[in-house]
């Protein structure tokens with residue numbers, strides 16, 4: 001075991017010293033936006049995006065957070081209902097004016113897990129504070145502006161020809177990499193077909209935990225296709241068995257679902273369970289914990305990227321701001337808005353430049369304007385808490 005990763009003290013973002021303003025209005029809003037096309041993983045198919053939004057208002061300034069939990073537990077154990085419960089009963093009572101974000105995160109630490117609930121609140125607070133200070137979020141986090149690499153994630157398709165069509169459509173835009181979802185029975189031959197059609201494409205595969213260690217020989221066949229990585233081949237909660245699998249594969253493994261916080265990342269690196277980590281800020285408790293994980297990985301010489309949860313424009317904007325951190329060296333899941341929604345609840349939409357990069361939106365906080373009339377149009381439920 002590599003002890004250095006267990007003992008490395010990560011530097012913190014200056015945003016931990018930001019102070020919480022008084023919150024005059026707090027709303028939990030559930031929106032439902034139809035996807036342009038349903039999205040399938042090895043576990044489930046989603047036809048709509050149902051998202052829980054947190055709207056915080058202080059002195060006429062509004063900050064927004066988006067929870068990445070689904071209404072169902074088919075990506076993670078948290079759901080929009082568990083997030084509502086944990087927020088109202090355990091996180092909200094600890095929100096007091098004047099404390100720093102760092103102090104708040106410490107006060108939340110007895111709440112075990114529930115990273116998606118914590119991220120929603122931390123996101124909304126950071127956005128609110130940055131908007132109050134009229135600065136972009138990345139600046140509050142101590143990060144310089146830069147353009148962001150793009151990537152696209154293609155869900156499980158019905159047939160190999162349908163997959164090749166989906167890849168062709170993706171490649172009509174200048175994405176920096178293509179990710180294929182795979183599952184048992186839709187893996188080696190499917191990846192082979194794509195690789196034969198596109199020999200030079202930057203390509204990776206994501207299994208969302210569909211395999212077990214007994215499938216190591218089959219997964220080893222994927223070594224023939226020069227994938228940049230295989231993401232989360234084994235159980236959603238496992239680290240140790242991934243270490244055993246990584247020893248058998250030439251292709252780097254990437255952990256996604258298994259990494260809930262900095263401690264999980266330490267364990268994964270110490271055990272050499274992966275050579276890449278997919279940091280979803282909405283899953284690991286927010287932007288500050290994400291930056292800690294990115295700093296640890298950078299110290300370890302491990303590449304990271306920002307995964308997507310098919311967020312609305314609010315969550316997508318946080319993912320863009322996060323990727324200004326220097327450790328984010330690989331293209332992530334950030335795609336154009338038009339791929340997911342005909343109409344989003346923010347402006348401007350994410351679009352790729354001719355070279356495939358994405359410019360940060362130009363404004364305070366996350367930089368996007370939230371269109372409250374559209375939020376209202378897609379609202380299923382709104383609960384005014386204060």
Ligand SMILES: [Mg+2]
Pocket residue numbers: 206208231232256257278307
């Ligand atoms: Mg994944």
